[in-house]
Amino acid sequence: MLAQVETPGLVRHEVGFDAGATTTCTAARFGAARVPPTVSERRRTTGALRPMPNNVNLEPDDLLELSATTIGHYDNSAQSFWQGTKDHDVTQNRSALLRHIEHSETDPPFQILDLGCGPGRDLIAFRDAGHEPTGVDGAANFCAMAREVSGCPILHQNMLALDLPAEYFDGVFANAVLFHVPTQELPRVLGNLHASLKPGGVLFASNPRGDDREGWNGDRYGAYHSYERWTHLVTAAGFEELEHYYRPPGKPREEQPWLATVYRRI
Ligand SMILES: C[S@@+](CC[C@H](N)C(=O)[O-])C[C@H]1O[C@@H](n2cnc3c(N)ncnc32)[C@H](O)[C@@H]1O
Secondary structure: OHHHOOOHHHHHHHHHHHOOOOOOHHHHHHHHHOOOOOHHHHHHOOOOEEEOOOOOOOOHHHHHHHHHHHHHHHHHOHHHHHHHHOOOOOHHHHHHHHHHHHHOOOOOOOEEEEEOOOOOHHHHHHHHOOOEEEEEEOOHHHHHHHHHHHOOOEEEOOHHHOOOOOOOEEEEEEEOOHHHOOHHHHHHHHHHHHHHEEEEEEEEEEEEOOOOEEEEEOOEEEEEOOHHHHHHHHHHOOEEEEEEEEEOOOOOHHHOOEEEEEEEEO
16 A cells, blocks of 8 residues: 555545644634744644635745755655655656656657655656656755665755756656645746746646645645646646546545646646
8 A cells, every 4th residue: 555655644644634634723813913923833733734825924934944844854754754655656657747748749868857856766767767857855865865876966955946947857747745835835836847847848746635725744834735726826837737637546536635737838
């Protein structure tokens, strides 16, 4: 079973989340006080998921802190994350990206950006398939591990401040990562990815789905989009949908917490 899920802890969380794990105080507090509490205060709120669109503007310091805390989680658990996820089978996701790049009649090898590459599992697979992947991750430990295991170029960057070459990549593979972007920042980050893709380039994104709430899951910040909201956000950034599916394959929908989506840059 573990071989079929992207990140076991998140899947467990997401199942509970879909089942109705709600919180009451965060959104209400924001509305009443009009002075948003700091991120640290929000994190002390148990299960602080709030509805979207939210009535809170995250300030630059908030964004720095929430991304640093989330990245810190991965940095601190880098070895156990690698052991727990290196054998996860996400062939279906990599194939979906490659298939749609091939349909655009681009010649291989493909330039692929593995956004939030983690310790490098998918970089190795893309490399072994004859392509030229580049990894980017905010966790320094993952960057070092990904460099070591894949030999690929790895950029140590925060997704909230990407600095990527323009119109360079044939595809972006964002497996279990874009949900860490607060919704208010997603149009900008999707715009960065759009600009880094060649015209007609393909964006793959798999995320734990939800009912359009976001907030803290332990020490990781996440936004849990419905298919409708997610598609609205991505198409507004200049993409058209190619396909979507739910994972793991072959399960009833309520046992498929992951929404996999593929888009083409218009
Ligand atoms: C759930 S893991 C997925 C890793 C890998 N894509 C996989 O499928 O196994 C999320 C990844 O996003 C990275 N990440 C989270 N927030 C980030 C941020 N703000 N900037 C850059 N990377 C971030 C983490 O370091 C981690 O590698």
